[in-house]
Amino acid sequence: MKASSNIVKAVVCAAIFAVLVALAFLVGDSDYHATVVGWAPPIAMLAALALAFGYLQFVKRNLSFSEDTFAQSCQRGNDVQFSVRFSNPTPLFVFKLDAHLVIADAFGNTANTTSTTLTLAPYESQSFGFAMHFDHIGTYEAGLERVVISDFLGLFTVTVPNAKRSSINVTPRLHPVGGIRFSDDALMQASRAAKSVLADSMDYAYSREYVAGDPLKTIHWKLSARADHYMTRLYEQYTNPSVCVVLDFYGPGEGPEQLMTMFDTVVESGLAIADYARSCGFETEMRFCARSGERRVVRRWSPSELPEIVADMPVMSASDEDKAPARDVLTEQMGQGRGQNNLVVCTADLDADMVSLVLAARAHQRAPLLIAIVPTGVVGRERDAYCKPLARLDAVDVPYVVIAHAEELGEVRP
Numbered sequence: 001m002k003a004s005s006n007i008v009k010a011v012v013c014a015a016i017f018a019v020l021v022a023l024a025f026l027v028g029d030s031d032y033h034a035t036v037v038g039w040a041p042p043i044a045m046l047a048a049l050a051l052a053f054g055y056l057q058f059v060k061r062n063l064s065f066s067e068d069t070f071a072q073s074c075q076r077g078n079d080v081q082f083s084v085r086f087s088n089p090t091p092l093f094v095f096k097l098d099a100h101l102v103i104a105d106a107f108g109n110t111a112n113t114t115s116t117t118l119t120l121a122p123y124e125s126q127s128f129g130f131a132m133h134f135d136h137i138g139t140y141e142a143g144l145e146r147v148v149i150s151d152f153l154g155l156f157t158v159t160v161p162n163a164k165r166s167s168i169n170v171t172p173r174l175h176p177v178g179g180i181r182f183s184d185d186a187l188m189q190a191s192r193a194a195k196s197v198l199a200d201s202m203d204y205a206y207s208r209e210y211v212a213g214d215p216l217k218t219i220h221w222k223l224s225a226r227a228d229h230y231m232t233r234l235y236e237q238y239t240n241p242s243v244c245v246v247l248d249f250y251g252p253g254e255g256p257e258q259l260m261t262m263f264d265t266v267v268e269s270g271l272a273i274a275d276y277a278r279s280c281g282f283e284t285e286m287r288f289c290a291r292s293g294e295r296r297v298v299r300r301w302s303p304s305e306l307p308e309i310v311a312d313m314p315v316m317s318a319s320d321e322d323k324a325p326a327r328d329v330l331t332e333q334m335g336q337g338r339g340q341n342n343l344v345v346c347t348a349d350l351d352a353d354m355v356s357l358v359l360a361a362r363a364h365q366r367a368p369l370l371i372a373i374v375p376t377g378v379v380g381r382e383r384d385a386y387c388k389p390l391a392r393l394d395a396v397d398v399p400y401v402v403i404a405h406a407e408e409l410g411e412v413r414p
Helices: 002-026 040-062 221-227 256-279 303-311 324-334 352-363 380-386 388-395 406-411
Strands: 064-069 073-075 079-087 094-104 110-120 125-133 138-150 157-161 166-171 194-197 203-209 231-247 283-289 295-298 338-347 367-373 400-403
Touching (some): 040 138, 040 157, 064 138, 064 166, 079 094, 079 138, 110 125, 138 303, 221 231, 231 256, 231 324, 256 283, 256 338, 256 367, 283 324, 324 338, 338 352, 352 367, 352 388, 367 388, 388 400
Parallel strands (some): 231 283, 231 338, 338 367, 367 400
Antiparallel strands (some): 064 079, 079 125, 094 110, 094 138, 138 157, 138 166, 283 295
16 A cells, blocks of 8 residues: 555656646747756655655654553553653654554454654654553554655655564453352362273272273283183372363364454453362362473462463464374373362354263263353354263253353353
8 A cells, every 4th residue: 555655656757847847848949948947847746755755764764762561460451551752863854754653463463553744843852651452361552653754745655663562561451259069078078089991100999800991001911821811900099189280282274353253252261160169179270282392380479470371372273183192181180090070161162072082071080060162153053063072961960051152151051
């Protein structure tokens, strides 16, 4: 748009100059053509263009600006106040100055832009304040992006970038949780409940005859030789009255806005449930696969630590390649010999494989809870189709909650 506008201006100036040159040759007699008066209009035009260009370069070299922000972090949904100060130390007027403001989101895209126009008298300094709204969690570059100065003819412009934009940490909002119950069977027993399951790193319990489907590594070879048929070992698994919240950053969203909303919901749902579980007396932890690919476990956090924790989380992805990390974390949790008896999965991945994993958690003597996140804009029959795989959970009484925003957790009924 800017390039085409400059081309139009150049074409218009060239056309005007051509007309003035033609008039200098065509108007008047030969004596007139040979004088400065005959060439005055094209000379005046060239002089004005040169003056405007020189004026612009002079102002660019001397104009200064600085930016301040009144906060380096805020909760999602809040505003941050900025202040920009411009100083014109020259004896020239700055007839038009456009200040362009921007928010660059977690995807590296421009999330929001706005601009304002002002003028500066000779030796004048001027400040103005503005507020920028942050709708999504993450770390953003925000503030003054660039300044565009125009000459007094409005023909030339020059852009001065601002390389020192502010970094703003937008932290999650904490929402109330209602109607969610956790399993506390182990609290009501004098000791930890021991349940026999097939595993490979738990306490040996007893042996029984091999059944098709048992892992080969659990076969008791010496006993099988004596019994003349295969025998398999069974082990004891211990669970404790605690809660593990697994965060899944895969979601079939369309476009950055929808993906960032899903990211907000995953993070805020996980934090809200973990905070609620802790208030109920449960030991609580959050687990997710970090940006680096490493497993991250968060057991305690303070508001000041939230920006660092969120910065370690990957951005929401709609790529099928990013389905695996959360599933691996969940599978790892189910395989632990002494794990949490409550497994909460916050995910927008509601396909048959994820539902099967949640059902497998029940088979591993866990109490699973699925926080099913539906993309914004998915309503009516489309929402029903999106949630169809959850019918398998209804059949075996595995609880789940369907939400589009974390705020909806407070509306859950027991």
